[in-house]
Amino acid sequence: MTRDSARNIFVGGTLVVSVIFLVMTYLSHASYPERTHPENLTEEVVWGKHVWEKHACINCHTLLGEGAYYAPELGNVIARRGVEGTRFILETSAKQGWGQTRKMPQFDLSEKDITGLVEFFIWMGNVDTNNWPPNIEG
Numbered sequence: 630m631t632r633d634s635a636r637n638i639f640v641g642g643t644l645v646v647s648v649i650f651l652v653m654t655y656l657s658h659a660s661y662p663e664r665t666h667p668e669n670l671t672e673e674v675v676w677g678k679h680v681w682e683k684h685a686c687i688n689c690h691t692l693l694g695e696g697a698y699y700a701p702e703l704g705n706v707i708a709r710r711g712v713e714g715t716r717f718i719l720e721t722s723a724k725q726g727w728g729q730t731r732k733m734p735q736f737d738l739s740e741k742d743i744t745g746l747v748e749f750f751i752w753m754g755n756v757d758t759n760n761w762p763p764n765i766e767g
């Protein structure tokens with residue numbers, strides 16, 4: 630192989646891969662509205678996200694696989710526990726913490742905080758992630 634053909638393969642390959650990368654990036658971004666339903670971001674959902682960040686829930690939990698692995702994934706908590714079950718856990722933890730051996734701290738969550746968190750989890754659960762992360766209970 631000559632020096633010129635090696636350079637051409639390098640430059641051509643880089644260009645082709647860059648174009649593929651840019652097209653795939655564009656296609657991913659274009660699909661976000663359909664996958665995340667931004668029209669469902671109500672004030673309650675936004676408040677829930679605020680509470681989530683204020684208490685750094687991600688220091689123990691994961692959301693869609695991102696975060697810490699001490700406590701359960703919560704992107705699908707509504708599918709696993711239901712709205713009432715999730716609300717019950719948050720109400721209990723607001724008073725006394727939650728769990729038996731690995732405990733979740735008590736956060737003094739108000740009624741508004743709990744409603745926001747539940748709405749935030751409902752919104753999260755409707756994000757189309759191609760079923761990622763694949764954690765199904767039981």
Ligand code: HEC
Nearest residue numbers: 684685686689700701718727728729731732733734736746
């Ligand atoms: C210090 C670590 C820690 C932090 C911070 C934390 N949690 Fe937890 N959480 C836990 C543990 C541990 C469990 C599981 C307890 C058990 O099931 O015995 C849990 C369980 C839960 C559950 C029930 C999950 C399930 O699948 O049963 C919910 C909902 C939850 N946490 C919400 C939150 C929210 C909201 C925050 C932030 C306000 C938060 N957690 C912050 C440790 C934490």
